[in-house]
Amino acid sequence: MAILTKEEAKTIIDKVLAYSKSDEMSVNLAGGRTGNIRYARNAVSTSGESVNQSLSVTSVFGKRAGTATINEFDDASLEKTVRRAEEVARLAPENPEYMPMLGPQTYLNTDPYAESTAKMDPNYRAQATFDSLDPCRKKNLVAAGYMEDTARFNAIGNTKGLSAYNRETSVEFSITVRTADGLGSGYGTSDVTDVSKLSTKAVTEVAMGKAQASASARALEPGKYTVILEPAALVSNVDASLMVALIRSMDARNADEGRSFLSKKGGGTRLGEKLFDERVTINSDPTNPEVPSGAFSGDGRPQEKITWIEKGVVKNMPYSRYWAEKKGVKAVPPGGNFIMEGGTQSLADMIKGTEKGILVTRLWYIRPVDPQTLLYTGLTRDGTFYIENGQIKFPVKNFRFNESPVIMLNNLEAMGKPVRIGGNLVPPLKIRDFTFTSLSDAV
Amino acid sequence: MGAAGIMMPTLPAFSRSVSAEALLEPGLDVAVKKRLADAALNAAKSLGATYADVRIGRYLNQFVLTRENKVQGIINAESFGVGVRVIADGCWGFASVGDARNEAVVAQAAKTAVTIAKANARLLTEPVQLAPQKGFGEVSWKAPIKRNAFEVPIKEKVDLLLSANAAAMQNGANFVNNVLFQINEQKYFASTDGTYADQDIHRIGPNFTVTAVDPQSGKFSTRNSLSSPMGMGYDYLQVNPADKVTGVTTRYNKGYDILEDITSAAKQAKEKLTAKSVEAGKYDLVLDPSHLWLTIHESVGHPLELDRVLGYEANYAGTSFATLDKWKTKDFNYGSKEVNLVADKTQLYSLGAVGWDDEGVKTKKWDLVRDGTLVNYQAIRDQVHIIGEKESQGCCYADNWSSVQFQRMANVSLEAGKTPLSVANMIKDVKKGIYIIGDGSFSIDQQRYNFQFGGQLFYEIKDGQIVGMLKDVAYQANTREFWNSCVAVCDESDYRLGGAFNDGKGQPAQSSAVSHGSATARFNGVNVINTARKI
Numbered sequence: 001m002a003i004l005t006k007e008e009a010k011t012i013i014d015k016v017l018a019y020s021k022s023d024e025m026s027v028n029l030a031g032g033r034t035g036n037i038r039y040a041r042n043a044v045s046t047s048g049e050s051v052n053q054s055l056s057v058t059s060v061f062g063k064r065a066g067t068a069t070i071n072e073f074d075d076a077s078l079e080k081t082v083r084r085a086e087e088v089a090r091l092a093p094e095n096p097e098y099m100p101m102l103g104p105q106t107y108l109n110t111d112p113y114a115e116s117t118a119k120m121d122p123n124y125r126a127q128a129t130f131d132s133l134d135p136c137r138k139k140n141l142v143a144a145g146y147m148e149d150t151a152r153f154n155a156i157g158n159t160k161g162l163s164a165y166n167r168e169t170s171v172e173f174s175i176t177v178r179t180a181d182g183l184g185s186g187y188g189t190s191d192v193t194d195v196s197k198l199s200t201k202a203v204t205e206v207a208m209g210k211a212q213a214s215a216s217a218r219a220l221e222p223g224k225y226t227v228i229l230e231p232a233a234l235v236s237n238v239d240a241s242l243m244v245a246l247i248r249s250m251d252a253r254n255a256d257e258g259r260s261f262l263s264k265k266g267g268g269t270r271l272g273e274k275l276f277d278e279r280v281t282i283n284s285d286p287t288n289p290e291v292p293s294g295a296f297s298g299d300g301r302p303q304e305k306i307t308w309i310e311k312g313v314v315k316n317m318p319y320s321r322y323w324a325e326k327k328g329v330k331a332v333p334p335g336g337n338f339i340m341e342g343g344t345q346s347l348a349d350m351i352k353g354t355e356k357g358i359l360v361t362r363l364w365y366i367r368p369v370d371p372q373t374l375l376y377t378g379l380t381r382d383g384t385f386y387i388e389n390g391q392i393k394f395p396v397k398n399f400r401f402n403e404s405p406v407i408m409l410n411n412l413e414a415m416g417k418p419v420r421i422g423g424n425l426v427p428p429l430k431i432r433d434f435t436f437t438s439l440s441d442a443v
Numbered sequence: 444m445g446a447a448g449i450m451m452p453t454l455p456a457f458s459r460s461v462s463a464e465a466l467l468e469p470g471l472d473v474a475v476k477k478r479l480a481d482a483a484l485n486a487a488k489s490l491g492a493t494y495a496d497v498r499i500g501r502y503l504n505q506f507v508l509t510r511e512n513k514v515q516g517i518i519n520a521e522s523f524g525v526g527v528r529v530i531a532d533g534c535w536g537f538a539s540v541g542d543a544r545n546e547a548v549v550a551q552a553a554k555t556a557v558t559i560a561k562a563n564a565r566l567l568t569e570p571v572q573l574a575p576q577k578g579f580g581e582v583s584w585k586a587p588i589k590r591n592a593f594e595v596p597i598k599e600k601v602d603l604l605l606s607a608n609a610a611a612m613q614n615g616a617n618f619v620n621n622v623l624f625q626i627n628e629q630k631y632f633a634s635t636d637g638t639y640a641d642q643d644i645h646r647i648g649p650n651f652t653v654t655a656v657d658p659q660s661g662k663f664s665t666r667n668s669l670s671s672p673m674g675m676g677y678d679y680l681q682v683n684p685a686d687k688v689t690g691v692t693t694r695y696n697k698g699y700d701i702l703e704d705i706t707s708a709a710k711q712a713k714e715k716l717t718a719k720s721v722e723a724g725k726y727d728l729v730l731d732p733s734h735l736w737l738t739i740h741e742s743v744g745h746p747l748e749l750d751r752v753l754g755y756e757a758n759y760a761g762t763s764f765a766t767l768d769k770w771k772t773k774d775f776n777y778g779s780k781e782v783n784l785v786a787d788k789t790q791l792y793s794l795g796a797v798g799w800d801d802e803g804v805k806t807k808k809w810d811l812v813r814d815g816t817l818v819n820y821q822a823i824r825d826q827v828h829i830i831g832e833k834e835s836q837g838c839c840y841a842d843n844w845s846s847v848q849f850q851r852m853a854n855v856s857l858e859a860g861k862t863p864l865s866v867a868n869m870i871k872d873v874k875k876g877i878y879i880i881g882d883g884s885f886s887i888d889q890q891r892y893n894f895q896f897g898g899q900l901f902y903e904i905k906d907g908q909i910v911g912m913l914k915d916v917a918y919q920a921n922t923r924e925f926w927n928s929c930v931a932v933c934d935e936s937d938y939r940l941g942g943a944f945n946d947g948k949g950q951p952a953q954s955s956a957v958s959h960g961s962a963t964a965r966f967n968g969v970n971v972i973n974t975a976r977k978i
Contacts, residue, residue: 039566043568044566047536048559050540052542087462126562130566133566144754148951175758257617258656258663264661265660364888364889369897377895377917400886404976407976437972442893
């Protein structure tokens with residue numbers, strides 16, 4: 001389906017809303033295309049494209065809600081869908097936490113969309129892949145990579161007068177380059193809104209350099225080390241990560257209920273407490289030009305500029321609308337992105353300023369161990385190096401870590417310049433006493 | 444990647460909400476599906492494809508979500524569409540389209556797939572080599588369910604979950620989240636080899652988390668259900684004394700008693716709050732099947748996937764330590780002599796059971812590790828020639844019509860011990876050990892050497908006796924050292940299935956459901972760490 005304009009989407013939604021006989025009704029219209037190409041062993045392995053569209057109707061009677069969906073947009077089909085949603089709603093169990101639909105909202109002006117990305121086709125993907133494969137083949141290195149591009153739109157309208165529209169594009173690219181003997185491995189990744197800002201060749205060259213430099217790693221004893229965590233070690237495009245785990249664990253209700261690291265001994269939350277190093281400040285901003293995100297959350301609430309952590313102090317927590325009403329506070333939705341403030345140093349500057357430490361390209365298979373302390377475990381991967389006197393001395397074998405992002409952000413030594421990763425802005429961080437608990441033979 | 448311990452399956456791509464009644468409506472008639480399939484196959488061939496297959500999929504999901512005394516939501520979802528995969532100019536191409544109900548739309552998808560294959564052919568180093576596969580004609584397969592979960596009234600399900608939640612609250616829980624997942628995959632496969640397979644697959648997964656909070660200390664603890672997702676209908680929720688394994692806590696085989704388990708869970712979550720924190724060190728571990736399935740999954744199932752071994756997953760899930768040169772020696776020691784691991788796509792009630800895989804191969808059972816020695820891998824049609832096999836092992840799967848099929852893990856299980864051995868007799872001989880029940884935290888490196896696992900319940904064993912509950916337990920080991928430390932496996936009477944709905948692999952990431960069976964097994968001298976921290 002083509003990316004409908006705001007006006008085209010609203011015309012369809014308004015037509016559907018006119019059929020409503022329920023107390024409240026909302027309509028969500030979405031569509032788009034996604035394409036991908038995957039390669040391994042220096043050759044393309046799979047590649048595909050998928051298109052879809054859907055219109056869903058949620059009707060509400062009292063606290064009973066029902067939803068029905070349709071892919072055909074003729075008048076008779078649309079009306080039938082509304083009647084069906086109403087039937088489902090009448091039969092649904094009452095949800096005591098149901099919140100009435102929102103009325104008209106004011107949204108920030110965001111546009112996370114680029115025509116260049118929307119126009120991507122199989123030939124574009126094949127060329128971008130060739131640009132990545134070719135240098136690896138020439139150096140007798142083995143590449144495995146993946147690129148996925150998406151262009152989509154999403155529009156919401158309801159009988160209370162809410163009207164919201166968003167269109168967005170994104171491209172994610174990642175590559176793992178291994179030496180032919182399997183003794184070295186390096187990683188590079190990039191995600192962009194506008195594909196003209198992506199060079200698969202440049203990202204590949206980073207991964208190639210790490211692969212060559214990481215071969216024949218030496219074993220160091222596990223223990224507590226000063227580490228420099230590159231942004232890809234803090235946020236992953238494909239896996240759980242320490243920073244995303246922290247941000248997603250800030251929900252107010254869990255904290256109020258006593259089952260979060262933000263729960264206060266004796267009851268309540270730790271809002272307003274200083275829990276991190278005073279240099280830690282984390283915001284969300286859908287209008288940031290480097291990491292634009294949608295202007296509204298799934299339930300139609302506006303995404304605003306908001307500070308979650310300021311100078312180490314917890315300033316805001318996300319609330320569901322139900323919980324916010326119960327607590328008499330503003331219902332702040334979780335952010336669409338997050339932006340961690342950093343410094344001005346480059347990664348190279350940070351290495352130069354390190355007497356002894358470990359440079360970590362990436363952390364992997366990160367899973368929660370204890371939600372009480374946000375303790376996580378995982379491993380280093382694809383480029384781990386020993387630093388001494390400001391220089392990378394040699395590659396080291398991978399470690400398993402057991403660490404909490406809360407402890408990590410208290411042991412902050414230095415921060416570099418933030419870069420985009422996973423739609424967020426995150427600086428490389430230098431952390432003291434990062435806990436490695438065992439060694440891994442994995443390359 | 445691996446399975447998540449707490450199963451929260453996501454909806455298939457492009458799912459749409461429907462009514463519960465719509466889940467019982469028949470899908471397209473098989474004759475219509477054949478006509479659509481032939482349109483795609485013919486279009487692909489006419490455009491130069493040397494092979495094509497088409498999957499017409501209708502994916503139905505119902506999730507009932509509750510907490511304490513509330514129904515949070517009932518999600519009924521349907522996803523319908525067609526995926527076409529082709530080989531043209533020696534290269535794979537794939538395209539899919541939602542809600543495709545006429546020949547022109549599926550023919551267009553076939554055309555897109557051929558276009559993609561031809562655009563990418565220049566990026567190949569060698570053409571795809573597909574193992575030959577005979578056509579089976581028009582065939583069908585249906586999961587052996589006794590009661591279709593979608594036919595059970597919502598009210599019956601809601602009443603069961605809410606009464607379970609009430610039992611938890613009455614027994615000391617502060618919070619309970621309780622969900623019931625039900626899945627029906629109606630899959631039609633056709634290929635230019637001449638197979639037209641119509642299959643009906645059912646899965647069910649009851650799953651709760653009980654939380655106990657001590658506001659004074661600010662501490663909380665949880666206990667998850669000891670259920671397993673199963674390839675069964677609503678019959679899994681039928682209480683049957685013969686399916687219960689009693690002991691320090693009750694565990695379940697093919698009939699799950701949610702009321703009994705949640706009552707125990709509430710008491711145990713409270714008990715955990717004041718349990719003894721483990722002293723780090725070496726312990727003999729006695730691992731219940733409700734726990735061991737996940738260790739098997741991560742340290743055996745994944746490293747023995749041939750595509751990982753070859754490097755096809757290098758950019759995401761990773762590769763494998765179990766390389767071809769080790770397998771070729773025919774003497775690579777994976778574990779002790781007690782260790783026999785089998786792959787099986789036919790196992791009754793398992794999540795992975797089907798009649799034909801997603802490239803038209805009839806499913807089977809085969810050895811992976813025999814008497815501790817690595818003997819085989821899991822492989823599909825475009826890779827199986829690399830290990831000298833003449834036909835695929837039948838473990839190809841796509842999680843949706845919109846996803847391309849590729850090698851996925853079969854049910855991989857540890858065979859029960861051949862000599863009679865009960866859990867009580869196993870524990871009797873342990874001097875310093877920990878008995879672990881239920882799956883918890885899990886993590887393993889990208890080549891599957893180093894892993895760390897938690898659990899739900901930990902009991903200290905001293906001089907052959909269970910002396911009390913422990914907390915803050917996780918064990919770290921190396922895959923080969925761990926399986927070589929296996930000194931005993933209980934007999935068939937203790938054999939049970941565990942599993943997950945959501946084993947993740949591939950880019951774009953796909954989810955697969957897989958079971959792992961075992962009896963309780965003992966592993967000597969495993970490194971246990973203490974996971975308590977202060978923040």
